[in-house]
Amino acid sequence: MLLDIRLPIGLLFLAIGAIVAVRGLGPGATAVTGVPIDLIWGCVMAAFGAAMLALALSVRRRGHAGAG
């Protein structure tokens, strides 16, 4: 069995991104400058994770070996 490293990366970023973004909806989640960094960066990380997952799954569906 080959492991496509994009799969665990995608899953981990999706999970961490979601946790951070949800935390960003609560109080005290802004950085010193007032930027809602938890919300913004949580979404960025989740989106990156989703993109990695989509890439890994599309390669798998096409039947290629993927990464490694």
Place this chain on the structure above:
Amino acid sequence: MGTVDWAILSLYLAFVVGIGVIAARRARSGADFFLAGRSIPAWVAGLAFLSANLGAQEVIGMGASGAKYGIATAHFYWIGAIPAMVFVGIFMMPFYYGSKARSVPEYLRMRFDEKTRALNALTFAVMTVVSSGISMYALAKLIQTLHVLDGPFARLGLPPTWIFHVAVLTSAAVVLVYIFMGGLRGAIYNEVLQFFLIVAGFAPLVWIGLRQVGGWHGLTTTLGPSYTHAWIGMGNAATNRLGVGWFGLTFGLGFVLSFGYWCTDFLVVQRAMAAESMAAARRTPLIASGAKMLFPFLVIFPGLIAMALTAQPSGATRTGASPAAVAQHQGGVIPIKLDAGTGRPMLDARGQPVLDYDLATPNLLLRDFPTGMLGVGLTALLASFMSGMAGNVTAFNTVFTYDIYQAHIRRNAGDHHYLRVGRFVTVFGIAASVAAAYLAARFNNIMDLLQLMFAFVNAPVFATFLLGMFWKRTTGHGAFTGLALGTLAAAVHHGLTLPLNDLPGVKGGWIAVMHVYPSEMAQNFWTAIWAWSACLAVTVAVSLATRPKPEAELEGLVYSLTPKVVVGSGRWYADPVPLGILALAAALALNILFR
């Protein structure tokens, strides 16, 4: 740290171990365990190549240098790493990968002889264990200093002195699990994951930080041109923050030290050797160079930002940050360094307070990130530490098993025997690293001394490879004598020179002080230059006096006797030459942009 931060950290640890478990299914032979079955795609190997070098020392140290020296620290990337990475990809990888050597010392045995290999393997093995130990010590010390574990420890009723032990042992245990199970493949997969986490943790820090200081413009007005121009005053060692002249910088750092590290250090080269094909192996350092040249923005900028915030906590505008100005502003991001013994502020030779630059990046992280992002940031720090340590451990187990054990202890055992030895050596290597970490904690000077010795060993080695690969007349006796005398030359140069404001001893001048350098960095660069030149001259002289190997034995090992690698009629971006030119042009552009 809140619950959310702990959840993120735990999730990361679970994934890292999980990847080790999955990789273990494919670690059934020596080639699987030590070389990842030579099956890694170029982009994965490229990111691992970068990540293995990106230890906690790099992340913390580059932030510290950014705070101390400014954007000139980027020379380590833009004239240091990038040209060397392009060179190893285009010119050296054909010999490393093509010779089917399993390690860098093994290449030396094929090209020269057993004694040259043994010298390189032994020094390298000690070096990897000690540097992973120092890195472990640095991380545990950092966790202690930042007080991130104080709360949980108090709640559990554990004494705060245990924090150091728990930090050292937990991180060592996690790295042990994924290398023991998955071997090099486990390490490489995790390095890719860690690479993305490091970017995810530091990019938002720079973004938030730049907003605080008023962007690049704010940085330039607060810190002044000596901090924000990389080439200003480089004509003379006395007129720039590094205390180095242009020749010492380009030749010492750009050529000897950087090429010596990126082209010959098995820690990074091993990642490229694990690539799935010759083309992938040559692309590996080139792909890494593309990301590497952007890393100053991630690791040096936090230092610059922390310095700006320390110099100007009130936001007022004044140019020219100096430690004296900083000292007036207590409560800045970078604290004043306290003497470990007396607890009093440390002063330099001119009586000015010394800043604890190593805390620049971590303190900025704690200060700027709310809970949530704090977890991501601390995970990034931990990831950088683990990737650096795993790089050392995988390089150590391979070199120890193949170049020391198989070469000198048990020569003709079966593959499974060496696989078992490799796993055992992994445990031993990590245990030795832990011991080195405690040694560092107890005797700070011993670590300084060891690091110094490695600097002596590393500096001349590039001359050996350069001659070995590009001059077929080079002999084993020449290489060995050159390496030994090059190291001696480094030691003698160090013993005769001293950085300004330092006392003779571990900093140099232990024979006699014949020359004083404006900075420690200048002394390092010139030590490297002397060592390299001595190694080159001695190797050439001894080679001319001794009998070379017959040419037939050198095919595939020396440039002029190796058929040129023909790159298939693929796309231009798969060809290492255009990729290398692109990387060099981009690095040049960055130099011009930040001149």
